[in-house]
Amino acid sequence: VKGVKYTVVQTPRGAKDILPREAYVKSRLEQRAAAYLESWGYARVYTPTFEFFDAIAQGDGPVLADSLYRFVDRDGAALALRPDMTIPIARMVATRYQPEDMPLRLYYVGNVFRYAEPQAGRYREFTQVGVELIGAAGPRADAEVVAVAAGVLESLGLASFRLDLGHVGYLRGLVEAVPDGRVGDGLKEALLRRDYIRYEALVNQCGLDASRRQALLALPRLRGKGDVLEEARRLARGSRAALEALDNLSAIYELVTLYGLEERVGIDLAMTKDIDYYSGLLIEGYAPELGFTLGSGGRYDTLVGRFGQDFAATGFAFGVERAMLVLDRLGVTEAGPPPPQLLLIADDRCQAQLLSFAAALRRRGVLVEVDVQGLSSEEALAYARRRGIAQVARVVGEEAGTPLVEVAAAAAPPAGDGAAGVFRRVRADRLLGA
Numbered sequence: 161v162k163g164v165k166y167t168v169v170q171t172p173r174g175a176k177d178i179l180p181r182e183a184y185v186k187s188r189l190e191q192r193a194a195a196y197l198e199s200w201g202y203a204r205v206y207t208p209t210f211e212f213f214d215a216i217a218q219g220d221g222p223v224l225a226d227s228l229y230r231f232v233d234r235d236g237a238a239l240a241l242r243p244d245m246t247i248p249i250a251r252m253v254a255t256r257y258q259p260e261d262m263p264l265r266l267y268y269v270g271n272v273f274r275y276a277e278p279q280a281g282r283y284r285e286f287t288q289v290g291v292e293l294i295g296a297a298g299p300r301a302d303a304e305v306v307a308v309a310a311g312v313l314e315s316l317g318l319a320s321f322r323l324d325l326g327h328v329g330y331l332r333g334l335v336e337a338v339p340d341g342r343v344g345d346g347l348k349e350a351l352l353r354r355d356y357i358r359y360e361a362l363v364n365q366c367g368l369d370a371s372r373r374q375a376l377l378a379l380p381r382l383r384g385k386g387d388v389l390e391e392a393r394r395l396a397r398g399s400r401a402a403l404e405a406l407d408n409l410s411a412i413y414e415l416v417t418l419y420g421l422e423e424r425v426g427i428d429l430a431m432t433k434d435i436d437y438y439s440g441l442l443i444e445g446y447a448p449e450l451g452f453t454l455g456s457g458g459r460y461d462t463l464v465g466r467f468g469q470d471f472a473a474t475g476f477a478f479g480v481e482r483a484m485l486v487l488d489r490l491g492v493t494e495a496g497p498p499p500p501q502l503l504l505i506a507d508d509r510c511q512a513q514l515l516s517f518a519a520a521l522r523r524r525g526v527l528v529e530v531d532v533q534g535l536s537s538e539e540a541l542a543y544a545r546r547r548g549i550a551q552v553a554r555v556v557g558e559e560a561g562t563p564l565v566e567v568a569a570a571a572a573p574p575a576g577d578g579a580a581g582v583f584r585r586v587r588a589d590r591l592l593g594a
């Protein structure tokens with residue numbers, strides 16, 4: 161084990177603090193996404209941040225396992241921070257739901273943890289928003305997930321994104337005649353790294369007949385719109401499994417066009433994933449502003465079954481930090497939290513009136529900050545200007561149960577309607593919006 165040099169005032173590599181401006185943008189984005197997903201009938205779930213290591217390992221092969229944060233708790237149990245939300249939800253569904261509960265539409269907003277080489281847009285703790293549609297096997301379910309994915313990204317203002325669809329069964333079908341399973345893994349690995357030179361070399365060595373070799377060599381070019389599916393069909397004539405995968409993908413794509421998404425959605429038959437629970441459709445979301453994927457998903461019909469009860473399932477997730485990066489680069493990021501509208505000050509004698517007046521204002525929906533430092537009027541005006549608070553209100557007494565209030569604009573109003581910094585008596589009920 162290498163020692164890591166650090167100081168206690170740093171955050172660990174790949175983890176970060178989120179200050180109010182960014183936190184406001186992030187939480188607004190998450191809320192908007194949640195409202196959108198609820199409009200399709202998806203219900204939010206939470207799962208534990210950590211799971212038994214074996215549960216995660218059950219869910220995925222070497223790749224996620226390799227990037228796991230593992231630890232041992234005081235009882236000696238081997239635990240891991242969740243590297244995604246799909247595996248915990250699969251465990252939850254297998255153990256908590258029955259066939260009559262299907263189909264199940266679930267969504268989540270949650271932090272996941274992976275050892276990754278940190279850079280802009282790549283963290284070791286990050287937030288995913290995603291949906292899982294469980295207990296529905298056909299192409300309609302997959303098409304819904306594609307449409308939900310497109311819809312939620314659109315609802316966030318991510319104007320430039322695209323979704324690509326692929327299928328694990330196409331490559332798998334083409335290489336099924338090779339007895340050595342490592343050949344298929346090698347091809348997948350080369351595609352994943354976009355190492356086409358190695359890919360070609362592997363195809364030429366793998367001992368398949370000429371027509372399959374030709375189909376495999378064409379694979380990296382099979383990207384585009386629906387006509388790609390036709391070309392793939394011609395190339396895959398000899399492989400029943402590959403043709404079945406194409407039938408399934410064509411059915412999904414056709415439904416996706418019914419959602420009016422042909423501009424957004426393309427086909428990429430060379431798509432492969434490092435996560436190995438996928439069993440059918442593959443989805444990847446991109447934005448030109450981003451060097452990595454924006455979101456990803458697909459069908460995973462065998463994952464839930466690994467936890468004891470078989471359910472077909474399909475889903476999609478996107479990274480919140482990456483969505484924020486795209487919005488930033490598109491120049492459409494919103495400002496931070498709005499400043500309070502009013503700063504209330506009062507001397508010691510009038511604290512009771514100040515506090516009850518502040519409470520009344522808040523009940524009316526006015527954003528109010530109460531001075532806790534004993535600022536003078538001048539200091540309060542300067543502070544309000546610095547913070548972008550429009551007005552300072554001074555509570556100076558009470559008359560027949562109504563507070564006596566004097567108000568000054570912190571900065572000169574643009575219309576020239578009165579100077580800044582001049583306190584005037586106003587009726588409390590006017591401030592209350594009555």
Ligand code: AMP
Nearest residue numbers: 276282283286453454455456478479482
């Ligand atoms: P995955 O579960 O690997 O398919 O990733 C799904 C989505 O999560 C990606 O498309 C990204 O938006 C996001 N994501 C994955 N890894 C990271 C990371 N290291 N940092 C930030 N976001 C990530």
